Amino acid sequence: MNWKPDKSSHDPIYLQIADHFEGKMRDGEYPSGSCLPSERKLAATLDVNRSTVVTAYDHLASLGLVARVKGFGTVATDRQTFDGTAKRIPNWEQYAKSGFLHRNDPITRHIHAILGSDQSNINFAIGELSPDLFPVALMQQAHSRIEMSQYLGYEHIQGNIGLRDSIAGHLRTHRGIASSASSILVTSGAQQAIQLIIQGLLKPGDGVAIEDPSYCFSMPIFHSAGLRTYRLSVEQDGVDPEQIVSLYKRHRIKMVFLNPIYHNPTGTTMSAERRKRLLDISTKFGIAIVEDDPYSLTGFGQAPEGTLKSMDRDGSVLYVSSLSKIVSSGLRIGWIAGPHSVIQRLTDAKQQLDFGHSNIPQWIAAQLLSSGELDNHLRKLRTGLQHKLEQTISSLRTEFGDRIKFRVPSGGIHLWCELDGEWDELQLFNQAIDLGVVITPGSTLGSHRNRIRLTYSRVDDREIAPGIRKLAEAYRYALGFDR
Amino acid sequence: MNWKPDKSSHDPIYLQIADHFEGKMRDGEYPSGSCLPSERKLAATLDVNRSTVVTAYDHLASLGLVARVKGFGTVATDRQTFDGTAKRIPNWEQYAKSGFLHRNDPITRHIHAILGSDQSNINFAIGELSPDLFPVALMQQAHSRIEMSQYLGYEHIQGNIGLRDSIAGHLRTHRGIASSASSILVTSGAQQAIQLIIQGLLKPGDGVAIEDPSYCFSMPIFHSAGLRTYRLSVEQDGVDPEQIVSLYKRHRIKMVFLNPIYHNPTGTTMSAERRKRLLDISTKFGIAIVEDDPYSLTGFGQAPEGTLKSMDRDGSVLYVSSLSKIVSSGLRIGWIAGPHSVIQRLTDAKQQLDFGHSNIPQWIAAQLLSSGELDNHLRKLRTGLQHKLEQTISSLRTEFGDRIKFRVPSGGIHLWCELDGEWDELQLFNQAIDLGVVITPGSTLGSHRNRIRLTYSRVDDREIAPGIRKLAEAYRYALGFDR
Ligand SMILES: Cc1ncc(COP(=O)(O)O)c(C=O)c1O
Numbered sequence: 001m002n003w004k005p006d007k008s009s010h011d012p013i014y015l016q017i018a019d020h021f022e023g024k025m026r027d028g029e030y031p032s033g034s035c036l037p038s039e040r041k042l043a044a045t046l047d048v049n050r051s052t053v054v055t056a057y058d059h060l061a062s063l064g065l066v067a068r069v070k071g072f073g074t075v076a077t078d079r080q081t082f083d084g085t086a087k088r089i090p091n092w093e094q095y096a097k098s099g100f101l102h103r104n105d106p107i108t109r110h111i112h113a114i115l116g117s118d119q120s121n122i123n124f125a126i127g128e129l130s131p132d133l134f135p136v137a138l139m140q141q142a143h144s145r146i147e148m149s150q151y152l153g154y155e156h157i158q159g160n161i162g163l164r165d166s167i168a169g170h171l172r173t174h175r176g177i178a179s180s181a182s183s184i185l186v187t188s189g190a191q192q193a194i195q196l197i198i199q200g201l202l203k204p205g206d207g208v209a210i211e212d213p214s215y216c217f218s219m220p221i222f223h224s225a226g227l228r229t230y231r232l233s234v235e236q237d238g239v240d241p242e243q244i245v246s247l248y249k250r251h252r253i254k255m256v257f258l259n260p261i262y263h264n265p266t267g268t269t270m271s272a273e274r275r276k277r278l279l280d281i282s283t284k285f286g287i288a289i290v291e292d293d294p295y296s297l298t299g300f301g302q303a304p305e306g307t308l309k310s311m312d313r314d315g316s317v318l319y320v321s322s323l324s325k326i327v328s329s330g331l332r333i334g335w336i337a338g339p340h341s342v343i344q345r346l347t348d349a350k351q352q353l354d355f356g357h358s359n360i361p362q363w364i365a366a367q368l369l370s371s372g373e374l375d376n377h378l379r380k381l382r383t384g385l386q387h388k389l390e391q392t393i394s395s396l397r398t399e400f401g402d403r404i405k406f407r408v409p410s411g412g413i414h415l416w417c418e419l420d421g422e423w424d425e426l427q428l429f430n431q432a433i434d435l436g437v438v439i440t441p442g443s444t445l446g447s448h449r450n451r452i453r454l455t456y457s458r459v460d461d462r463e464i465a466p467g468i469r470k471l472a473e474a475y476r477y478a479l480g481f482d483r
Numbered sequence: 484m485n486w487k488p489d490k491s492s493h494d495p496i497y498l499q500i501a502d503h504f505e506g507k508m509r510d511g512e513y514p515s516g517s518c519l520p521s522e523r524k525l526a527a528t529l530d531v532n533r534s535t536v537v538t539a540y541d542h543l544a545s546l547g548l549v550a551r552v553k554g555f556g557t558v559a560t561d562r563q564t565f566d567g568t569a570k571r572i573p574n575w576e577q578y579a580k581s582g583f584l585h586r587n588d589p590i591t592r593h594i595h596a597i598l599g600s601d602q603s604n605i606n607f608a609i610g611e612l613s614p615d616l617f618p619v620a621l622m623q624q625a626h627s628r629i630e631m632s633q634y635l636g637y638e639h640i641q642g643n644i645g646l647r648d649s650i651a652g653h654l655r656t657h658r659g660i661a662s663s664a665s666s667i668l669v670t671s672g673a674q675q676a677i678q679l680i681i682q683g684l685l686k687p688g689d690g691v692a693i694e695d696p697s698y699c700f701s702m703p704i705f706h707s708a709g710l711r712t713y714r715l716s717v718e719q720d721g722v723d724p725e726q727i728v729s730l731y732k733r734h735r736i737k738m739v740f741l742n743p744i745y746h747n748p749t750g751t752t753m754s755a756e757r758r759k760r761l762l763d764i765s766t767k768f769g770i771a772i773v774e775d776d777p778y779s780l781t782g783f784g785q786a787p788e789g790t791l792k793s794m795d796r797d798g799s800v801l802y803v804s805s806l807s808k809i810v811s812s813g814l815r816i817g818w819i820a821g822p823h824s825v826i827q828r829l830t831d832a833k834q835q836l837d838f839g840h841s842n843i844p845q846w847i848a849a850q851l852l853s854s855g856e857l858d859n860h861l862r863k864l865r866t867g868l869q870h871k872l873e874q875t876i877s878s879l880r881t882e883f884g885d886r887i888k889f890r891v892p893s894g895g896i897h898l899w900c901e902l903d904g905e906w907d908e909l910q911l912f913n914q915a916i917d918l919g920v921v922i923t924p925g926s927t928l929g930s931h932r933n934r935i936r937l938t939y940s941r942v943d944d945r946e947i948a949p950g951i952r953k954l955a956e957a958y959r960y961a962l963g964f965d966r
């Protein structure tokens with residue numbers, strides 16, 4: 001090949017290469033099915049980096065002109081339409097494979113797809129409440145008080161001021177946290193809060209620590225943003241703060257994401273001693289802490305567990321929570337409480353993501369949070385959750401005997417189970433679905449094997465026993481007994 | 484300096500450098516106020532890239548240990564606390580300066596801050612409706628029909644199925660678009676739709692074309708995602724498709740973002756001829772088109788303008804719209820209609836961003852869109868908008884005479900004005916705010932000078948004349964007449 005890219009040109013080298021090959025294809029030099037030069041060889045011939053050739057070929061693939069065949073090479077397709085009349089429709093599959101945001105893992109996508117389309121499954125997989133646990137009367141009351149004569153334009157992007165006031169009041173009375181409307185940002189659940197923190201406060205290459213197992217574990221949003229993630233193992237009394245010190249020393253992590261109370265999925269709560277030490281470490285090394293706390297009001301004990309943020313004298317904790325696990329996840333009301341500079345920055349980021357939260361759910365949430373009836377509801381909720389947990393455990397004992405191990409949580413909505421023997425996770429998952437039961441395989445939440453998460457808040461009381469029975473059947477199948 | 488970073492170590496070089504200097508500071512070698520070596524010098528001494536030194540110093544800055552002083556150098560701060568007892572609280576200002584998402588430009592931030600905190604300003608800046616233009620009775624009716632006995636957990640992430648059906652119906656009857664529930668994704672306004680397309684379908688280095696001027700013009704979300712943006716000038720009959728061809732040939736743009744009908748801010752509509760040619764070009768080169776269409780139902784003429792998507796036989800257009808400019812921007816209901824593969828991909832992305840849209844606004848929107856009363860409202864809306872436009876124009880003629888130029892739009896909510904003479908944009912903007920009037924300076928929307936955007940939909944009829952009078956006063960000030 002005599003042709004070489006022009007390195008002094010304004011056009012990116014990869015585009016010049018792609019164009020060159022597109023021209024050759026047009027001239028018939030690479031008919032459909034023929035191979036383009038290997039990446040390595042072409043890079044050497046053209047005296048460019050191999051990654052430049054990869055980008056050029058990827059670009060041709062995005063145009064549908066070549067296919068990248070794993071372990072084989074780059075092949076001209078029959079999508080080549082150079083007669084001037086034929087059409088080249090945008091290659092949407094290729095666009096869909098592109099994108100800054102990585103995709104969710106296939107199991108998570110599968111769970112959403114199944115539960116989105118078929119309500120008849122027994123759902124032990126999604127962290128939400130069953131219909132009987134919602135405060136329907138309270139919601140109806142709040143709803144009926146809303147007047148559409150209020151201004152219906154864009155709400156304040158930081159959140160409706162009435163709602164932020166109510167959240168500040170709620171944080172004071174229910175979670176021991178002093179804050180004010182100006183230090184609160186309303187988000188679309190804790191999910192968006194975490195996303196905003198990632199996209200608004202961290203940059204590619206930054207190191208963060210997350211719990212293993214955890215809700216965050218396989219969330220692609222950390223890796224989409226180019227963060228390095230390090231794992232903290234979750235023990236009976238939470239993560240070990242010394243692990244954070246050693247991660248900091250080795251990798252200069254900038255932020256730690258924790259769910260210290262009734263942890264998803266293990267149900268554990270970080271001990272007071274470890275929390276104190278954690279805060280000391282945070283202010284010794286200047287490491288930011290994100291406390292993700294959707295569950296602290298779901299405890300079965302007398303008093304609710306005190307939040308980490310309530311112990312935070314120096315302001316090193318960003319506090320994240322939501323109404324999802326105690327009122328309604330469909331409302332999508334969550335929030336971040338933190339330093340003013342952070343809240344302002346994330347408000348600006350939220351403007352770019354969605355231009356602020358929808359108005360009516362904010363007005364409803366404001367009513368709910370300042371209603372005197374909320375405590376009554378929370379009491380009922382806790383009793384209801386505890387009842388479901390007990391039923392689940394009793395069914396598990398009946399169906400699994402001593403082949404299952406778990407710690408009984410004192411709050412939250414998840415039970416983290418270890419199943420005996422040699423079984424394949426995907427097989428159990430799929431077999432359970434065939435029987436009409438959806439669970440969360442452990443690998444989507446952590447690095448340990450042989451685990452499953454059973455979320456007991458979502459199922460109808462009457463479906464718990466049959467659901468667990470079917471799960472046991474799927475388990476026997478995965479063990480190879482029933483085949 | 485004898486020390487050198489260990490290039491074979493697992494620790495990033497920049498961290499080794501940062502650690503090294505942190506140690507030196509601890510040892511008292513760099514007392515507070517003293518200068519660290521210049522980046523260039525240190526890079527040479529250590530035999531590393533200058534960018535590695537920059538990252539190391541930035542990291543020290545993020546810990547609050549040094550300050551980066553523009554045009555001067557890197558200075559040790561008095562935040563150094565190495566005695567083991569003193570505290571190093573996370574440096575939130577530094578986190579807030581970090582972040583994958585770039586910040587909005589200062590003027591946009593200023594506009595949001597003013598209008599978020601002080602409702603008494605005369606608002607010609609935000610693209611929303613005035614209280615008298617909302618369909619309050621219709622909204623109240625839809626609202627009162629909502630029952631909280633519906634399931635209150637997470638909605639389908641793609642959007643409530645009833646709403647998606649209503650949107651498909653609405654697209655058919657009102658916008659000439661054939662679609663179905665499975666090819667629609669509900670978003671938090673057109674804003675989030677654009678964001679999802681950027682984060683879900685494009686990758687760093689991809690080239691896209693946007694209009695100049697436009698709503699997108701200075702949106703940081705394109706550059707946050709590492710996209711190359713190229714500009715298409717907006718003419719009386721829209722953008723010139725041949726410009727797209729030449730951008731494609733030179734820069735291989737992958738996507739074009741257009742607002743073809745009652746364009747924000749110019750009010751122009753792309754001619755039928757240019758649309759046809761645009762679609763031909765799209766399928767000739769395989770360029771994806773995003774049609775952002777919040778305004779097509781606001782036209783003052785007889786029939787609504789047909790959408791680009793309605794002419795799209797090959798499926799090369801992603802159609803984006805919302806209820807913001809015709810019903811209520813506070814509801815935050817928007818959507819994308821497009822190929823199934825794209826919709827699925829973006830649904831997965833939306834799960835990561837916010838776990839789906841809030842339920843109640845979706846139920847309300849579903850009612851509204853399938854209500855027979857919507858057309859009635861739209862008629863009233865158009866009359867109301869036209870009335871505001873006429874008043875605005877008449878006030879402008881009175882106050883500005885021939886010092887102002889604009890094209891009278893036949894729909895939409897914005898008037899794009901050119902003001903005569905030598906005046907400073909920021910001075911006009913600030914002086915107007917001092918007088919209680921907020922406008923959008925042209926530079927936030929395009930590359931042309933001497934322009935302002937007046938959004939006439941948001942102001943109360945009675946405030947139009949006084950608002951324009953004050954604006955003229957600010958203009959005279961900016962011209963230097965009144966000083
Ligand atoms: C620990 C944790 N964080 C965040 C979330 C997200 O919840 P939401 O966005 O509904 O508040 C969940 C939901 O399962 C969770 O368990």
Ligand SMILES: Cc1ncc(COP(=O)(O)O)c(C=O)c1O
Nearest residue numbers: 610672673674698742747805807
């Ligand atoms: C052209 C255009 N696109 C998108 C938007 C965003 O509107 P929303 O997110 O409220 O639908 C606007 C609002 O001004 C606009 O003018």
